[in-house]
Amino acid sequence: MNTTLIRLVGLLAALIGLAWLTGVFDTNPSTIDAPDLRLDADRVSRIQLSRDSLAIGVYRDDGVWRLDAADGSSGRAGPRADSGTVARALEKLVEAEVRATVTRSPDRWDRFGVADQALRLDVMLGQGQTRTLFISETGPDFSSSYVRLEGDDRVFSVSPRLWVDPTVDRWRDKRVVRLEPDAIERIEATSAEHAFMLTRSGEGWTLQTSGTTGPASLIPANRLASAFNPFTADGFYDDAVAGVDGAAADPDNTDTRRLEVTAGGETYAFEFVSREGGYAMTLDREPSTTWKVFATRLNTLFPDPETLLDQ
Template identity: 30%
Template sequence: MKMKKWISILGGLLLVQLVLAIAVNLMGEDYGAFEPQEKLLAFDEKGVDGLRIEDGENSLVLKKRDGKWLLPDSGDFPADQEAVERLLDKLATLEKGWPVATTAGAAKRFKVDDEAFERRLALLIKEETQAVLYVGTSPGFRKVHVRPEGEDAVYAVAFNTWEANAKADDWIDKDILRLEGDQVTRVEMPEFTLQRNDEQWQLVSLKAQEETNGEEARALVDKLTGLPIESLLGTEAKPSFRQEAPEFEVKLARKGGDLLSYRFSKPEDEDYYVLKRSDLDHYFKVAPFAVEPIQTTGREKLVQTKTEEAPSETSGGDISAEAEVEAAEVQE
């Protein structure tokens, strides 16, 4: 009886295996033809001069001109060069591995279908599409499902969806305002003016017993020359920007350059500042943490009372010697 029972169990397991094998064959999951080390996309990384990213709602275009990546739909604003090159490097090194599915139904389920996707990336050379990749759902940490256009196979690769966002603010050069500190010669604020003399910053119009706090002066200049932006607000002034009634203005002179004017305003009921710099067409959104330390730097923070020079060791020694001679004469 026990032997017959075991034969029945084993027979059942064999039947299950046969059913699974038939199901796999019917679904067309034939992995034998795939090469795990094959590149996911075939394109000339050095030749790519265009990138289009879509997410179903937004569409972004990046163009390379004269060796620089720009955002044409944002007035040719400079893109973050390193971020664009990093994305291209990542796409060029992705490998297929073994497909997780090869059916049209799976493509829709993993959101890498022609019509339903998380991201659609198109790589261009002179307006001609070289490769297209659909990016979909995530099967795990730092993993996404992808499908190259023209293929049925869906793969799971090491990639993050946020590395290919379709909004311009995610690609702008947020250090566009950065200046070399040693090229700045003068800073004019509402309450004071700083002037560079050789390598030292000096407050203009110091009183007799005042001197410049060099550390605070350098800190202020560093904040101005390293000011980051959050996003673009267009090239047209809007009443909501309140630029006609700014919170404060700063003027900054450079070696051999024009005087730059920084106008900071604060929209009503908003937790950010609007900045317009005189040499740039765009208005910028800037975070309070970057602006307020500049705004609250007053003259009193940059001034300190002069410290009296202590007598030198040599003069101190001479005084002691004279005192000893006088003492000897008194004793005589």
């Protein structure tokens, strides 16, 4: 009996030791004296994200969110930020609520992912006020995060999950143009396989291709016009522009296409050049930006003219 008791006591001690090592005794379900992490979205003027070598800054400019300029400086008119991504980040900050204090020891920051590996989020509230949070990629469950505040040793379990992807493409606006279909007057497409021009004619469309002109089928023509409301890219190529500088991975198999769209008396000229992973696309109105468009999408933008004919 004594031997059994000794074994049970030893097992209990081992379990207690294991629980201590895994941080069970750090958890404090009490939220007494917990900080209020919620922010007023209207006061946020800038958000800075950094992790490892990645750094992204977005700022409010006359009601429009923009990324920092390409040279990394702030305060200059950089490219548009994705309004949906910014809105979701602000929504999380507005709703952030501390669920529990999980540790008060800096020695355990690594365990909860809020040390050097954490996402640093600097939120500027105007008038020189900044709140800095260190956010773990994982939390106690899929809907929450571990978070600590700068200057505070405590780590908190926070809901909703505050983690955001700190990659530029997630934050950069992929919208290229937004053209109302009813305002489009002409669509001209040129590729190695086909060339055609659609022009609006009253309530319908006229198709011109291979020297022939005739009425176009209304449904596929309207579908093509709707592709520009809005027209969004799938990403960016920041290392090259489409066109004469050899953006294609294989110059001998370069597929170059051109698309012109006239709407409201304004013409938008798009150029597509094949690259590994898709097509590099430029717009004459924004020559400094090179967008990425997946190859499958060009089937919509450059349809076979036969499919546009009024049968």
